[in-house]
Amino acid sequence: MASLDRVKVLVLGDSGVGKSSLVHLLCQNQVLGNPSWTVGCSVDVRVHDYKEGTPEEKTYYIELWDVGGSVGSASSVKSTRAVFYNSVNGIIFVHDLTNKKSSQNLRRWSLEALNRDLVPTGVLVTNGDYDQEQFADNQIPLLVIGTKLDQIHETKRHEVLTRTAFLAEDFNPEEINLVIEKRYFLREGNQIPGFPDRKRFGAGTLKSLHYD
């Protein structure tokens, strides 16, 4: 495949937020039945028709690189992970809506992923400070996804969603809150309420991740 057709999207987030389930849902249109821990990086491919229906329609393969691990890993693991961050076209940040810390850790994930390009050596160097200006000249599109909305009690949903809205502002990304059913409900991806709409919206956002 020519490199023009190749679109590489990273999926980053803490352990257990649902990255593997999300990737599986997007690529196989199925709910992942037995999620297990991702070691290293697992890749999946989604076939996508860019600008569908128009004369400029072109089929792309979107590679979703689901990188496992946590922000607090040893520096040896971080250096190993850094090899996956090369020539990335887009990043999806996933956080768990039931877990406040996972949203806070997204900042550290973004530092780890985006600073990679600035450092030419093999050893990864990050300082812990968060500087919003670093994202000002960032060309890579970002997407923030919150998972496990269904596990939050109805009354608390509004509060959780407002909190995540503030978080999203820091990145200037698009934001989707979606439901990933795990373990107890084995449904077809299409039957999840509201999923067809979300899928369209999701596909629409993914379009914006393409470079011509």
Added chain:
Amino acid sequence: MSFLIDSSIMITSQILFFGFGWLFFMRQLFKDYEIRQYVVQVIFSVTFAFSCTMFELIIFEILGVLNSSSRYFHWKMNLCVILLILVFMVPFYIGYFIVSNIRLLHKQRLLFSCLLWLTFMYFFWKLGDPFPILSPKHGILSIEQLISRVGVIGVTLMALLSGFGAVNCPYTYMSYFLRNVTDTDILALERRLLQTMDMIISKKKRMAMARRTMFQKGEVHNKPSGFWGMIKSVTTSASGSENLTLIQQEVDALEELSRQLFLETADLYATKERIEYSKTFKGKYFNFLGYFFSIYCVWKIFMATINIVFDRVGKTDPVTRGIEITVNYLGIQFDVKFWSQHISFILVGIIIVTSIRGLLITLTKEDFTEVESESSLVGKFFYAISSSKSSNVIVLLLAQIMGMYFVSSVLLIRMSMPLEYRTIITEVLGELQFNFYHRWFDVIFLVSALSSILFLYLAHKQAPEKQMAP
């Protein structure tokens, strides 16, 4: 009056320990994850507080602080509370949280958690039968019965950890075992990893495309066509899906390979860092300590073997023996009583601190990738920690293990103390067969140390071979 003062001192220190346990829980143990249940945190901190108080009482015993009768009272009280927590509260809550995770039983969770607790009690009781731990004089529900069983579990745990630690510690500290890693090695491995990922991607692209065409064709063929149309659809779809399963198998194999490569690369990076660290002052210091520790560990293993083979249980503790040796053979005269008190205090303090620290470090091991590479079962265990549903259960299990560990430390520490300080422990804990516990500790320690040596040897040998593979 003095009793009141002593009690207030004890209670203050308990509150301090409680606060420390709370902080440790929040900052270290569950740094990245959110806890929704405060009960769990409270139970953990309470267990920690009472365990530490026991050690504090030992120190007080040696130093002679506080009134001896009030010390005795606090010992008894502390022991009762801790046994209550370890045998009644924590197992019940573990059962409760396990049951609340299972949706089916959600309605009657109290009932089922009581059932689970009763099962636990039954096995707990049965545990005492094969061991000759106590004389049949005592009744059913006495402290001695409970403590003997808790002691068995805790001693096993301690011996396993000590055995592994005794072997792992010099292996980690000494730089003799470090393999030589160059940058080119790492780059070569990274290149292989990326190549494998590319191969996986190209195969998945083929699969995705094949599925898409099948899906499109399938739509066309869903219309009721003629006889031949049906036969055609059967044959094409059969070959299509066969093709897919073949590619899927290849992909699974490649994914397994990519995981292995990832772990190896992480290992190489870690080794490289350790090599650089060993060139610093701190590294050299730890290297020296490593040699020192390895001698100590070899001696310990040797002593454990001797104890078992010759069926010998040491009567005197190392401190008094050391003093005896110095006085008799070296002819140095000094005030035995004075020095034995201080030296045993220091020795016991070191043992306590290192065992607590070792346990806490094992509990908070954050780099799960290393753990995953050793065995997938342990890896799944740590994955369960990150899920919010089972994290409560995990924390309670940790509290249980910690409590049992500390109780049996008290049992075993008795051996390291001079005779006059042992009396309080013997009094409080009742008539347990302490010799049995030491023998049991030696056996498990030996087994654990030998198997760790074997394990580390195999891991050490296997790694350079993997690098050579094309």
